[in-house]
Amino acid sequence: MSAITAAEGNPQIEFWFEFASTYSYLAVMRIEAAAQAAGVDVVWKPFLLGPVFLSLGWNDSPFNIYPPKGRYMWRDLARLAARYGLPFRMPSQFPRNGLLAARVALVGVAEGWVAAFSRAAMLASFAEDRDIADDAVIGELLAALGLPAPEVLARAQAAENKQALRAQTERAAEIGLFGAPSFRVGEELFWGNDRLEDALAWARAGP
Amino acid sequence: MSAITAAEGNPQIEFWFEFASTYSYLAVMRIEAAAQAAGVDVVWKPFLLGPVFLSLGWNDSPFNIYPPKGRYMWRDLARLAARYGLPFRMPSQFPRNGLLAARVALVGVAEGWVAAFSRAAMLASFAEDRDIADDAVIGELLAALGLPAPEVLARAQAAENKQALRAQTERAAEIGLFGAPSFRVGEELFWGNDRLEDALAWARAGP
Numbered sequence: 001m002s003a004i005t006a007a008e009g010n011p012q013i014e015f016w017f018e019f020a021s022t023y024s025y026l027a028v029m030r031i032e033a034a035a036q037a038a039g040v041d042v043v044w045k046p047f048l049l050g051p052v053f054l055s056l057g058w059n060d061s062p063f064n065i066y067p068p069k070g071r072y073m074w075r076d077l078a079r080l081a082a083r084y085g086l087p088f089r090m091p092s093q094f095p096r097n098g099l100l101a102a103r104v105a106l107v108g109v110a111e112g113w114v115a116a117f118s119r120a121a122m123l124a125s126f127a128e129d130r131d132i133a134d135d136a137v138i139g140e141l142l143a144a145l146g147l148p149a150p151e152v153l154a155r156a157q158a159a160e161n162k163q164a165l166r167a168q169t170e171r172a173a174e175i176g177l178f179g180a181p182s183f184r185v186g187e188e189l190f191w192g193n194d195r196l197e198d199a200l201a202w203a204r205a206g207p
Numbered sequence: 208m209s210a211i212t213a214a215e216g217n218p219q220i221e222f223w224f225e226f227a228s229t230y231s232y233l234a235v236m237r238i239e240a241a242a243q244a245a246g247v248d249v250v251w252k253p254f255l256l257g258p259v260f261l262s263l264g265w266n267d268s269p270f271n272i273y274p275p276k277g278r279y280m281w282r283d284l285a286r287l288a289a290r291y292g293l294p295f296r297m298p299s300q301f302p303r304n305g306l307l308a309a310r311v312a313l314v315g316v317a318e319g320w321v322a323a324f325s326r327a328a329m330l331a332s333f334a335e336d337r338d339i340a341d342d343a344v345i346g347e348l349l350a351a352l353g354l355p356a357p358e359v360l361a362r363a364q365a366a367e368n369k370q371a372l373r374a375q376t377e378r379a380a381e382i383g384l385f386g387a388p389s390f391r392v393g394e395e396l397f398w399g400n401d402r403l404e405d406a407l408a409w410a411r412a413g414p
Contacts, residue, residue, distance in 0.1 A: 068263070068385040072383060072396055176275045176278060177275070188282075190283075191279060191283075194401055
């Protein structure tokens with residue numbers, strides 16, 4: 001029954017995001033409501049930008065490597081957060097290590113709570129300046145969602161889940177991703193928070 | 208009288224663009240109609256991205272240096288051109304040398320025909336695959352606009368005009384530009400063709 005529903009159901013969009021990524025913050029906060037309004041299902045794809053950036057020759061965020069881009073990005077982010085009505089505080093560390101949050105999010109994909117967890121982790125990082133690489137911080141976020149934090153953290157750090165995140169990150173490079181957030185509809189790639197609406201429209205109607 | 212009109216007239220937006228830039232093509236084609244509809248005056252600022260990119264450590268277009276970005280850009284450009292109803296043919300050379308076109312455009316700013324010339328030069332490059340670094344090509348475009356091509360080309364290549372373009376390019380770096388097209392409203396910077404509407408809204412209403 002659920003297979004039939006899936007086959008005949010809404011069009012789908014893949015949502016590739018990284019917890020350290022500023023524009024991923026905006027997209028994580030917006031995508032569920034926007035996709036629901038558009039009648040599109042979201043397939044959440046947490047991954048790590050670090051290895052993708054390394055393959056492009058960057059050993060840091062391009063926003064740090066290229067200061068004019070970085071200055072613009074922080075201003076742009078503040079402007080956009082204000083427009084979307086999202087809280088924003090410039091993090092004291094950038095980029096933050098998103099590895100633990102990505103591993104937990106992958107568990108959340110399997111268990112159905114990835115959207116709520118991802119919003120909580122993004123708000124912790126970009127609105128409350130908390131270190132989401134810290135087990136205790138992530139544990140608090142999980143508990144606040146009514147989830148069994150120690151069990152979830154153990155599943156997140158299990159070898160199989162670590163390997164699944166590595167594989168997903170390799171897949172990101174294979175399909176041509178070079179930044180986050182990215183949206184994928186079939187073979188069509190859309191890059192950037194400001195392309196979320198375009199990607200949803202493509203999922204609904206095609207070109 | 209014109210000073211009074213300017214002081215009491217429409218809000219203004221600076222439009223910084225480069226003839227070699229793919230997304231500048233889209234913005235050049237769109238900005239006059241969009242700005243008129245928004246009641247905003249456009250101050251055209253042709254400049255050269257090359258020296259700006261060199262200062263960031265790039266001796267080529269980032270779309271060439273980072274192949275995944277390049278592949279995405281060409282697909283994205285074709286998609287956007289189709290959406291806007293603009294012709295597009297992938298140029299046989301990229302990036303093209305936009306120096307001559309930028310010098311001519313600067314003459315056009317002073318003489319009031321920059322918008323029409325810039326659209327003609329962009330269409331030649333990105334829809335007809337013509338080499339806009341060629342005096343003969345630019346001369347044809349000028350003549351088609353009813354302009355005295357030899358005189359305009361002489362003014363474009365005069366020492367004073369060359370220096371004015373150098374100064375404008377230096378100014379671009381000073382105000383923090385790192386790509387094109389960029390829009391500026393007071394101190395507020397907006398980067399990318401897809402931010403044209405945001406920049407116009409900011410010019411009208413502020414934050």
